[in-house]
Amino acid sequence: MKALISLLLSCSVMLTAHASQSAEEQEGVPQVAYVTLAPALVGNFGEGARLKFFKADLSLRVTGKDNEDKVKHHEPLIRNQLVMLFSQQTEAAMAAPEARETLRVEALKQVQAVLTGEEGQPLVEDLLFNNLIIQ
Known part of the structure; x- marks a missing residue:
């Protein structure tokens, strides 16, 4: 026993x-974290007499709590850069699936450029469209 x-x-x-x-x-x-830009980005885009609108729900993938905090700190600058990028797009660039992927890659590059300018490194590994609505 x-x-x-x-x-x-x-x-x-x-x-x-x-x-x-x-x-x-x-x-x-x-640990990998996803920083959701909330509220969604909303604005107008395109050319012509009729206004077109977009609503984009985005998440940014980062690794580590420190990087997550830094991205949240610079969120206003990131949001501004993304709204400016989306507002310069044409309807064709926002509607076609292949064009949306190109836009996603360009948006990621813009975010990484902003963070490299502010923090000295890109910090964000990927950008994901949770939802992209155009009207």
């Missing part, structure tokens, strides 16, 4: 040590 209790205690100690080691390993790995 003492041998069984001793065996159970040693197994319990080993499992606890493994669980704490696993938690420590996870803390050392930077």
Whole structure:
């Protein structure tokens, strides 16, 4: 009976040590975060007599809490740059799926350029359209 209790205690100690080691390993790995630009970006675009509008829900992928905080700090400048980019687009650039991908890549480059200018590094790894509505 003492041998069984001793065996159970040693197994319990080993499992606890493994669980704490696993938690420590996870803390050392930077976590991916998505910074959602809220509220959605809204504006007009295109040329001609009739105004066209866009509404874009975006998320920015960053790694690490520090980078997430820096991106949130510069959110007003990022939002301004993106609104200016979207307002310069044509209807064709906003409507076609291939053109939307081109716009997404250009928007990512713009965000990275802003953050490189402010922080010395791009910080944002990817830009995702959660929703893009044109009217």
